[in-house]
Amino acid sequence: DAGITQSPRHKVTETGTPVTLRCHQTENHRYMYWYRQDPGHGLRLIHYSYGVKDTDKGEVSDGYSVSRSKTEDFLLTLESATSSQTSVYFCAISEIERYEQYFGPGTRLTVT
Amino acid sequence: GEDVEQSLFLSVREGDSSVINCTYTDSSSTYLYWYKQEPGAGLQLLTYIFSNMDMKQDQRLTVLLNKKDKHLSLRIADTQTGDSAIYFCAETLYNTDKLIFGTGTRLQVFP
Numbered sequence: 001d002a003g004i005t006q007s008p009r010h011k012v013t014e015t016g017t018p019v020t021l022r023c024h025q026t027e028n029h030r031y032m033y034w035y036r037q038d039p040g041h042g043l044r045l046i047h048y049s050y051g052v053k054d055t056d057k058g059e060v061s062d063g064y065s066v067s068r069s070k071t072e073d074f075l076l077t078l079e080s081a082t083s084s085q086t087s088v089y090f091c092a093i094s095e096i097e098r099y100e101q102y103f104g105p106g107t108r109l110t111v112t
Numbered sequence: 113g114e115d116v117e118q119s120l121f122l123s124v125r126e127g128d129s130s131v132i133n134c135t136y137t138d139s140s141s142t143y144l145y146w147y148k149q150e151p152g153a154g155l156q157l158l159t160y161i162f163s164n165m166d167m168k169q170d171q172r173l174t175v176l177l178n179k180k181d182k183h184l185s186l187r188i189a190d191t192q193t194g195d196s197a198i199y200f201c202a203e204t205l206y207n208t209d210k211l212i213f214g215t216g217t218r219l220q221v222f223p
Contacts, residue, residue, distance in 0.1 A: 106154050
């Protein structure tokens with residue numbers, strides 16, 4: 001298994017509070033991704049990173065920001081959580097030359 | 113635009129073959145993938161096929177690609193209860209490292 005961990009694994013928070021999810025990898029892969037998974041939508045890309053301090057938006061980036069100050073860590077921040085951001089969030093990594101992505105175990109976030 | 117579609121549900125008897133289908137719209141797909149997600153877990157890459165291939169076999173798994181119809185299928189031979197999961201197809205478009213996922217097919221295997 002690829003060395004990917006996500007923290008926390010579960011979180012319940014209130015509307016309007018900031019939330020940060022962490023993805024940590026031990027594989028030294030260049031690319032890292034944040035997805036959300038919702039019923040009927042499959043996985044949708046929020047943001048991705050192609051190197052330290054290099055990030056770009058995915059298809060559902062509104063309300064989210066990311067940071068990558070080290071190769072191994074990719075942070076996803078909800079500045080002011082809303083109930084529509086209740087979801088399961090997955091981090092993924094991939095190597096430079098290959099297109100396969102490997103996924104972390106997910107974080108279940110509930111915004112009340 | 114980019115769109116990947118799958119049927120939502122498939123139920124098969126243990127020991128039978130399962131066929132999960134996927135259609136995609138973008139002809140610039142380079143790689144097509146099948147991922148498996150067990151309950152409460154992340155996605156696990158099962159297999160992938162490059163767009164210039166028609167078929168790929170890996171033990172009980174057979175992937176068929178029909179580029180003309182933009183149709184991808186995953187056949188699981190001798191389906192077992194441990195194969196019960198959600199299966200996602202996904203595509204990578206030319207010159208991008210992003211994956212476009214289908215909505216997933218829930219496979220239920222009954223004895």
